[in-house]
Amino acid sequence: MQDMRLKLHIWRQAGPEAQGALRTYEVTANEHMSFLEMLDVLNQDLIEKGEEPVAFEHDCREGICGTCNMVIDGRPHGPQKGTTACQLHMRAFKDGDEIHVEPWRATAFPIIKDLVVDRAPFDRIIASGGFVSVNTGAAQDANEIPVPKADADDAFSYAACIGCGACVAACKNASAMLFTAAKFAHLEKLPQGRVESERRALAMVEQHDAEGFGACTNQYECEAVCPKEISVTSIAMLNKAYRSAVLKTRETV
Amino acid sequence: MQLDSKIPSGPIEKKWDNRRFELKLVNPANKRKYKVLVVGTGLAGGSAAATLGELGYQVEAFTFHDSPRRAHSIAAQGGINAAKNYKGDGDSVFRLFYDTVKGGDFRAREANVYRLAQVSVNIIDQCVAQGVPFAREYGGYLDNRSFGGAQVSRTFYARGQTGQQLLIGCYQALERQVKAGTVKMRTRKEMLDVVVVDGEAKGIITRDLVTGQIERHYGDAVVLATGGYGNVFYLSTNAMNCNVTAAFRAYRRGAAFANPCYTQIHPTCIPVSGDYQSKLTLMSESLRNDGRIWVPKKAGDKRAASDIPESERDYYLERKYPSFGNLSPRDIASRAAKEVCDEGRGVGPGGLGVYLDFADSIRRLGEDTIRARYGNLFQMYEKITGENPYRVPMRIYPAVHYTMGGLWVDYNLMTTIPGLYAIGEANFSDHGANRLGASALMQGLADGYFVLPYTIGDYLATQKPGAVGVDHAAFAEAENEVRARTERLLSVNGSRTVDSFHRELGKLIWDHCGMARTADGLRDALQKIPALREEFYGDVRVPGSGAALNQELEKAGRVADFMEFGELMCLDALTREESAGGHFRSEHQTEDGEAQRDDENYCHVAAWEYTGYGQKPNEHREPLVFENVKLAVRSYK
Ligand SMILES: Cc1cc2nc3c(=O)[nH]c(=O)nc-3n(C[C@H](O)[C@H](O)[C@H](O)COP(=O)(O)OP(=O)(O)OC[C@H]3O[C@@H](n4cnc5c(N)ncnc54)[C@H](O)[C@@H]3O)c2cc1C
Ligand code: FES
Numbered sequence: 001m002q003d004m005r006l007k008l009h010i011w012r013q014a015g016p017e018a019q020g021a022l023r024t025y026e027v028t029a030n031e032h033m034s035f036l037e038m039l040d041v042l043n044q045d046l047i048e049k050g051e052e053p054v055a056f057e058h059d060c061r062e063g064i065c066g067t068c069n070m071v072i073d074g075r076p077h078g079p080q081k082g083t084t085a086c087q088l089h090m091r092a093f094k095d096g097d098e099i100h101v102e103p104w105r106a107t108a109f110p111i112i113k114d115l116v117v118d119r120a121p122f123d124r125i126i127a128s129g130g131f132v133s134v135n136t137g138a139a140q141d142a143n144e145i146p147v148p149k150a151d152a153d154d155a156f157s158y159a160a161c162i163g164c165g166a167c168v169a170a171c172k173n174a175s176a177m178l179f180t181a182a183k184f185a186h187l188e189k190l191p192q193g194r195v196e197s198e199r200r201a202l203a204m205v206e207q208h209d210a211e212g213f214g215a216c217t218n219q220y221e222c223e224a225v226c227p228k229e230i231s232v233t234s235i236a237m238l239n240k241a242y243r244s245a246v247l248k249t250r251e252t253v
Numbered sequence: 254m255q256l257d258s259k260i261p262s263g264p265i266e267k268k269w270d271n272r273r274f275e276l277k278l279v280n281p282a283n284k285r286k287y288k289v290l291v292v293g294t295g296l297a298g299g300s301a302a303a304t305l306g307e308l309g310y311q312v313e314a315f316t317f318h319d320s321p322r323r324a325h326s327i328a329a330q331g332g333i334n335a336a337k338n339y340k341g342d343g344d345s346v347f348r349l350f351y352d353t354v355k356g357g358d359f360r361a362r363e364a365n366v367y368r369l370a371q372v373s374v375n376i377i378d379q380c381v382a383q384g385v386p387f388a389r390e391y392g393g394y395l396d397n398r399s400f401g402g403a404q405v406s407r408t409f410y411a412r413g414q415t416g417q418q419l420l421i422g423c424y425q426a427l428e429r430q431v432k433a434g435t436v437k438m439r440t441r442k443e444m445l446d447v448v449v450v451d452g453e454a455k456g457i458i459t460r461d462l463v464t465g466q467i468e469r470h471y472g473d474a475v476v477l478a479t480g481g482y483g484n485v486f487y488l489s490t491n492a493m494n495c496n497v498t499a500a501f502r503a504y505r506r507g508a509a510f511a512n513p514c515y516t517q518i519h520p521t522c523i524p525v526s527g528d529y530q531s532k533l534t535l536m537s538e539s540l541r542n543d544g545r546i547w548v549p550k551k552a553g554d555k556r557a558a559s560d561i562p563e564s565e566r567d568y569y570l571e572r573k574y575p576s577f578g579n580l581s582p583r584d585i586a587s588r589a590a591k592e593v594c595d596e597g598r599g600v601g602p603g604g605l606g607v608y609l610d611f612a613d614s615i616r617r618l619g620e621d622t623i624r625a626r627y628g629n630l631f632q633m634y635e636k637i638t639g640e641n642p643y644r645v646p647m648r649i650y651p652a653v654h655y656t657m658g659g660l661w662v663d664y665n666l667m668t669t670i671p672g673l674y675a676i677g678e679a680n681f682s683d684h685g686a687n688r689l690g691a692s693a694l695m696q697g698l699a700d701g702y703f704v705l706p707y708t709i710g711d712y713l714a715t716q717k718p719g720a721v722g723v724d725h726a727a728f729a730e731a732e733n734e735v736r737a738r739t740e741r742l743l744s745v746n747g748s749r750t751v752d753s754f755h756r757e758l759g760k761l762i763w764d765h766c767g768m769a770r771t772a773d774g775l776r777d778a779l780q781k782i783p784a785l786r787e788e789f790y791g792d793v794r795v796p797g798s799g800a801a802l803n804q805e806l807e808k809a810g811r812v813a814d815f816m817e818f819g820e821l822m823c824l825d826a827l828t829r830e831e832s833a834g835g836h837f838r839s840e841h842q843t844e845d846g847e848a849q850r851d852d853e854n855y856c857h858v859a860a861w862e863y864t865g866y867g868q869k870p871n872e873h874r875e876p877l878v879f880e881n882v883k884l885a886v887r888s889y890k
Contacts, residue, residue, distance in 0.1 A: 014801075015801060015802075030527070031639070032526045032527055032639075033527070033529055034531075034637075036531070037529050037530070037531050040529065040531055040752070041529055044750050044752060044753075047750045047794060047796055047805065048748075048750065048794075050796070051796070052796050052797050053796065053804070053805060055802055055804055057319070058493060059318070059323055059325070059492040059493050059494050060325070060327065060328045060492045060493075061492070061493060061531065061532050061534075062328060062534050062633075064327050064328050064414065064417055065322075065323045065325075065327045065328065065492060066322065066323065066327075067318070067319070067323050083636070087636055087637075089636065089637070089639065091639050112463055112802055113801070113802045116802060118319070119319060119320065120319070120320070120440065122320065123320050123321075123322075123428060123431075123438070123440075126424070126425060126428045127428035127429065127431045127432040128432065130425055130428065131383070131425035131426060131428060131429040132382065132383050132384045132425070133429065134379075134382045134383060134426075135304075135307045136300075136303070136304040136307060136379060136426075136702045136703070136706070137375070137379070137702075137703075138382070139375075139378040139379045139381065139382035140378065140382070141378055142337070142377045142378045142380075142381040142382075142395055143337075143339060143394050143395055146389075146392065146393025146394055147389055147393050148389075148393050149389045149390065149391050149393065152386050152387070152388070152389040152393075153386075153389075155384070155386040156386040156411060156412060156418070159384075159386050159411075159418060159421060160414065160417075162417075163320065163322055186384065186386070187384050189386075190384050190386065192381065192382055192383070192384050193384045
């Protein structure tokens with residue numbers, strides 16, 4: 001196993017109000033480690049030296065929970081397409097590399113500490129309308145409404161969003177349109193969801209804007225970094241439903 | 254302590270109906286006066302909190318995650334069982350019940366399992382109505398697959414991400430209630446104690462993980478849905494933050510802990526690759542349909558797989574279990590892998606691995622067919638190991654995956670502390686000594702959507718809402734204890750990191766209370782764990798302060814609880830002088846190495862009562878009575 005000596009430039013910030021800065025560390029890793037395991041090694045070193053470890057979030061470490069979030073060398077989740085930071089392995093780097101590690105940057109995602117940010121706005125966007133209004137026990141038999149396989153598969157591909165926020169971090173406007181639209185498109189593709197389509201479109205877009213996310217100007221950086229490769233076609237779907245809903249509300253006023 | 258299982262009267266298929274009829278009800282207009290605290294918002298807690306909110310209770314839901322959508326349930330891959338019989342292949346509620354009892358090696362409570370099978374069908378209906386995009390056939394109807402331990406196709410799935418899709422459905426239902434104002438969502442709050450007032454659960458103490466504030470919360474009842482304790486082994490397939498603290502704190506306050514030694518080891522995980530390893534990744538069991546498992550015949554054979562000729566390979570599962578072969582049940586396949594590695598025949602770095610080889614299938618079916626069946630899994634394997642499984646055999650090794658043990662609950666899901674409930678993986682109730690694949694998701698959602706929201710009313714109806722406030726002395730006492738514990742961890746300022754202790758503990762438990770257990774090994778562990786715990790309290794280093802986000806402090810509290818809990822596990826394993834499901838005592842095996850139960854002496858649930866730090870807990874036994882399934886040797890040969 002070949003050792004790799006790396007120089008890391010990591011964003012350190014003691015708290016929400018504190019001044020942050022990049023600090024430089026050296027760490028010895030090997031190609032079998034995951035990127036987060038490399039950070040674990042660094043943290044163990046720091047603790048042993050009496051320093052505070054780097055705070056970063058993670059949980060499943062297999063690309064599904066959406067907890068890990070860091071910008072690696074300027075790209076959310078690092079250099080590999082369709083890969084979360086926790087799935088990234090050190091074999092993507094080489095001995096002597098310098099690596100920059102920074103938090104998601106967006107006004108709507110304030111920094112809590114080091115690489116940890118607050119993504120609560122995402123929950124509020126879902127709460128505004130990202131659901132089907134059905135109470136427990138009120139459902140009919142699951143096979144009552146057949147759903148074309150293609151629609152179910154499409155719905156799944158939008159529902160695969162892990163809510164990590166990379167789309168926001170990649171966007172120069174810090175827009176969360178891909179996140180918002182992925183949820184909209186998931187429900188729009190299913191008969192159970194379509195019933196509330198317009199109400200949902202209005203509520204979710206309003207909440208998105210109220211949270212301080214920027215407007216979408218169709219740059220599609222979001223799609224490029226999305227670890228689940230969610231398609232921007234969802235944004236077109238949401239825009240269409242939103243426009244028609246706005247028109248209708250105007251007519252009724 | 255009295256264990257009253259409160260199993261309803263009547264024939265098994267009527268018990269749940271009978272119970273629902275007997276339960277006291279809370280009048281709809283009064284529901285909003287009652288406050289229920291739900292700790293944990295995975296499948297079990299999320300579904301319970303949403304449903305309680307819909308029913309009109311005031312709910313406060315807690316999670317240490319930044320969002321309910323992060324719970325470990327998100328990682329479940331394979332699927333969820335339900336007795337829908339959409340395939341017309343002879344499935345029924347009774348068959349699902351039977352398979353689950355048998356799969357659990359006859360160590361689960363019949364009445365609970367039957368109810369689980371009954372409500373399984375409602376779960377699928379509910380999830381579809383919520384917009385869960387389950388896999389469908391071309392005709393538009395729901396698709397099913399088969400799973401281990403069953404001869405029918407009853408597993409519903411959403412590609413390899415069933416847990417994710419179910420959790421998202423449940424999370425959306427929960428957020429809908431948040432918006433409606435019935436549920437208050439408290440994220441990034443870790444529960445560190447249960448508050449017991451005059452013997453009944455009336456609240457919890459939490460630490461806000463961002464500000465460090467220690468806070469009191471009042472509830473007329475408390476529900477724990479805090480998941481399993483697999484991370485006591487340090488390395489497992491569980492998410493990094495899974496822990497036993499909530500359940501263990503409840504245990505310390507008087508809730509009995511049942512069958513802690515029942516843990517499940519999954520045979521197909523990616524092996525450990527080095528000391529820095531932080532967790533293990535599951536590779537779906539379905540791979541065993543087309544992969545052949547083998548190791549070299551000779552110990553210490555270091556040749557590359559392709560250089561080892563057929564005649565020098567040992568396809569040991571096919572050899573030992575000719576009829577089931579590579580598809581032998583989880584516990585058997587896991588133990589067999591351990592045996593060959595113990596003999597020095599393991600492969601890969603460190604010798605803890607066996608081959609799962611697709612070469613024959615690729616030759617027979619072509620690479621495209623294999624890619625269509627397992628493409629995403631092969632890709633995941635390659636991402637982690639850097640090896641291409643189409644060219645070289647996968648290397649796999651068993652890993653800790655699920656914990657059947659948990660807080661003891663009666664039929665109504667209440668622990669031995671009145672007013673304190675436990676649901677999902679946190680309780681012990683439905684899987685006996687071994688859980689079948691695709692049954693954990695089913696249980697979590699059954700508990701949360703369809704059982705607890707009704708049974709809890711029976712307790713609440715006897716309570717005066719808001720009778721006790723957070724200024725009660727019991728709250729102050731619990732809060733002070735939490736503070737003292739936090740300060741103690743911060744003040745040791747020793748030389749070793751929390752992780753180094755956790756790793757050492759995990760290795761002890763894995764070596765002595767893992768796939769095969771012996772009395773000597775367990776006694777050894779029972780000596781070593783208290784010593785390690787003393788060292789922990791004398792030499793751990795937790796940097797930083799308690800007044801802000803401090804991840805090392807969070808870990809330290811959890812590892813401290815694992816240090817006590819690990820001892821309880823070993824004690825339970827030592828006391829259970831039989832082999833059953835995931836609990837294999839080497840002294841108790843048949844001539845051909847199969848688990849040997851002792852129904853005469855051990856057909857019971859072992860429920861442990863806390864008696865004090867470092868003291869031996871009291872064991873209570875709930876006898877298990879089988880009236881509908883005949884006790885038999887669990888044979889899959
Ligand atoms: C890799 C993997 C694959 C699996 N695949 C399947 C499968 O295909 N089918 C199947 O049926 N089962 C599967 N399982 C098992 C199944 O996923 C779990 O048993 C189940 O999801 C547990 O759900 P839960 O709601 O009980 O707990 P969890 O989902 O673990 O949720 C626990 C919740 O409690 C919270 N919590 C815990 N402690 C505290 C505390 N002290 N304070 C505040 N909050 C706390 C957490 O934040 C979280 O919200 C799999 C498990 C693994 C590891
Ligand atoms: S830690 Fe779960 S997606 Fe990275």
